[in-house]
Amino acid sequence: MIKRFLLATLLLALTGVAAHADVPAKTDSLTLKPTTAETQAAALSARFLTRFQYDAKPLDDAMSEKIFDAYLKDLDGDKLYFTQADIQRFSSLRDGMDDAIWNQDLSGPFAMFNLYVQRATQRLDYARSLLKKGFDFSKKESYDFDRDKASWAPNEQALNDLWRKRVKNDWLRLKLAGKDDADIRKTLDKRYKNYIDRLDQLDSQDAFQIFMNAYAETTDPHTDYFGPRAAQNFDIAMKLSLEGIGAVLQASDEYTMVREVVPGGPAAKSDQVHVGDRIVGVGQGKDGPIQDVIGWRLDDVVSKIRGKKNTTVRLEIIPSKTGLDGKHEIVTLVRNKVTIQEQAAKKKIIQVKDDGVTRRIGVIELPSFYEDFGARRDGDPNYKSASRDVAKLLKELKKDKVDGIVVDLRNNGGGSLSEATAMTGLFINKGPVVQVRSSNGSVEEQTDDQPGMVWSGPLAVLVNRGTASASEIFAAAIQDYGRGLVIGEPTFGKGTVQNLVDLDRFGDGEKKPKYGELKMTIAKFFRIDGGSTQLRGVTPDIAYPKNGDEKLFGESTYDNALPWTDIQPAKYKPVANLKMLVPMLEHKHEQRIAKLPAWKLMLDELAEYRKNRDKTTVSLNYDTRMAERKHVEAVQKAFRERHKAINGDSSDTEEVTLDDGLTPGERSIKDQIKQEKEADKATDVMLDETAHIVADEIGLIQSDTKLAAEVLPYHGKSASATD
Structure with missing residues (x-):
């Protein structure tokens, strides 16, 4: 989802705010103005959102206030640029956003965006001026960087003090990393100048994109507006x-x-x-x-x-x-x-050795449920598709004689609903996969009509908080059919369906895209057992430790998320019953991790992550920060030594990677790639343990024919595995 632009990575949140005509416009560069196409696209989007959105709401004064607040938060959520006087100027627009859209007059929103650029530029110019003198790091003061609930600065003097601390912290980070004053001054001056240059490069499409997303996200957490540039990138992401x-x-x-x-x-x-x-x-x-x-x-x-x-x-x-x-x-x-093969489905094999027995567990990693809609519509027999790729990989793993399969859906944010249905069909014979209820209350079933299974053996689905939407459909269906185990953390909780509307289809017929696309919520999906994944997500059969982000990340964190509801179950028959198997597997799992050094290390690293994540303030005193840095270095060195011992690495301990004070664009690309590759090589404890659980299941099944009859699909019957 594209709700923030390039400057988000530059510590400048670029989401616009609407303004009144008397707000001063940008004076040091060209003032941005909406194009005719953009004002038309806004009104066209509003007609769709007020008529065809699943939980459609009128675009009136009440909605206007919500748009205003969302737009302001997106633009200056950390309250770094505007003062209370600026906010007061904006107040006359609080109930006028609806009129701006319906009347195709976006001069107010654009005037506010221009003021934002002006204020941000002023702040960065002030930041550069602070570099000439430097800072005294012997003082006992701190910087509160979590400003989500902070008040607006009462005046420019208060903003100056906030930015003094902000720049002082930037300087201190580089100083702690070993940079001298001249190098620090040069690095930060270049950084702030680059930010200003990027502000100057913003155009009307950026301003409009940000304003429209403030409207879209107010109607529903998963509704988005894509301008022509963003629409092209979204299309690439879907078709790979x-x-x-x-x-x-x-x-x-x-x-x-x-x-x-x-x-x-x-x-x-x-x-x-x-x-x-x-x-x-x-x-x-x-x-x-x-x-x-x-x-x-x-x-x-x-x-x-x-x-x-x-x-x-x-x-x-x-x-x-x-x-x-x-x-x-x-x-x-x-x-x-x-x-783009990097985002396509991949496979590997994990060999699990327990009690003198080696079992081969195939793993399929799927980053998203992608599908090239256009190529499929045009009849291309080789169109890109997640389910087709996974089917191919499953057949290859069968030839490799694997004993079980793990489908890794961690951080898979979803994608095509039809692909989730088709992929479920690779593991069941035939039947409903998901129920979809439209805004008028009608319910339709998405069904796998293809007989036979590509894989009929033991199966597990690995999930986490980042597993969402289409991924939850697949995991829920596998769970409801009793077809496999769901292992990991409770999932995201997104139980809504979005449809992509090409606004240019309703324009003046020009070939060149100019109105963009609207991704809007049109339905809710439900499990075949009648329940919903909305808000609650999918609860794993075997739970792993949470990382602690559930209060910050997930459907339940959205103020305007749709409520949990349920409907009548679909007509389906579970193919197996895993209930009697789960307690036995949990017992083996608990016994194993109790004496597994890698698991204990993961828990300790999670605890350290939670502790650091909960910090909202940093000291600006050099001695205090240096002591903290040395503590972090000692902790990380101890973690690295434990990793070495677990992995049997006899090489010298690598130097601990501490904060270098740089932004991503300031680091060597080759160094970034090297670090990412090193991270990819790290032992994946949760995946390895999931493979062990599947191996445990295989051992139990092979030793107990009665149990096998309960937990294997169509046991004793022809599974008609499709090759």
Whole structure:
């Protein structure tokens, strides 16, 4: 979901606020104004949301106040830019947002956005001025960085003091990391200037995107507005493909840098584009002029590089191996369709050894329920689809003679409802998977009509708080059918269905997208047992420790979440009964983790994470912070030593990675990638334990034919496994 823009990563929350016409506009650069297409898109969106939204609410004065509050929170949620006087100026618009949308007059919201940019720029200019003098770190003072419930600053003087502490903390972080004053001053001045440059690059589409999402998120937590740029990125995320050169790009200072080269894409095949290269110019065609893109915002550079298949793009690159002063190279590439394999389903095999017996447990990792809707609609036989990919992987795992399967849906936020249904069908014979109730109360079943199962053996679904929507549909169906165990944390609790509305279909017929898309809630889904995952999520059969984020993350944290309800169960018959199996598996699980060093280490790391997460204030005293840093270093070193002992690593202990005081764009891309790869290599304790639980199930089944008859689907009958 795209509810915050680029500057969120730059500590500047970019969600707009509507303003009155008498609010001062931006004076140091061009004032942003809404386009005719944007005002039309706002009114068109309102017509859909007030008529076809699942829990449709009128766009009136009451809704206007909610939009106002959401817009203001998104824009300056940490209360870093506006003063109470600014907020008072805005107050006349509190009940006027509805009129602004219906009358297609967004001058108020845009005036407030312009003021936001002006105030943010002023704050950053002030931050830069503080760097000349430096700070006294012997004083006993602190900085409260959790400002969600803070009051608005009464005046500019109060804001100055807040920013003094904010900049002092930035300086102190770099000082603790070993930087000298000259280097710190240079780093922070460049950082704040880059923030200002990005503010200057904002355009009307950014302002409109932010304002419309304030409206959309007020109607429902999962309703979003996508402008033309955001709509294109959402489409790519769903179909896992695009037409371009096959490179993941990242902004770093004023440059666009190559973060990843996608295997099989034009960039990779050319062998002329590498991680860390800086793209400084882009030209269209074989001989079109090269346009300088230094200092451009990332999405503008990306739009120049993307293009239709079989067209040519030329890149002017500073190779990473030569440094900034190196010779520039021109690379000519022919765009092609690029598949983003990193987000596709993957498989691996875990070998579990217990009591002298080795069992092979296949694992399928699925980041999302993706589907290329357009390719499927056009009849492409090779269209990208989560269920098709998983079916292929299951067949490969069967050939590898695995004994059981774990489907890892941790942090899978959902995706296509039809894909969740189709994937459930890989593990059941036939039958309903989910019930969908529309706003008029009618209920339809999404059903697996394909006979047979691709996998009929022991199965577990691994979930956590980030498992949501389509993932919850799949996990709930597997649980209701008794088809497999659900293991992990209680899930997110999103029980609503969204539909994507292409607003350009209802416009003036222009081919170029200009109105964007609306992702709005049109229905609620229910389990086949009649219950709902809304708010409550899916409760695991075997529970793992929570990470403590449930009060901050999940459907229950939204003020306007729909309530939990239930309906009549669908007509279905469980294929197995796992109830008698679960206590035995829980007993084995508890016995094992009680003497498992990796599990104890995970619990200790979770406890340390919770303790640090609950902090809302930091000291600005050097001695105090240095003592805290040394404590963190000792704790992390002890954790690393324990990891080494568990993994049997005899190498020297690596240096503990402490806070370096830098933002992501200031770090070396190659160092970032190295750290991410190291993290990927770390032992996944929960996944390993889930594999052990499935291995325990296999052992119990093999030793007890009566138990097998209860817990295996269609035991003693033909499962008609589809190969």
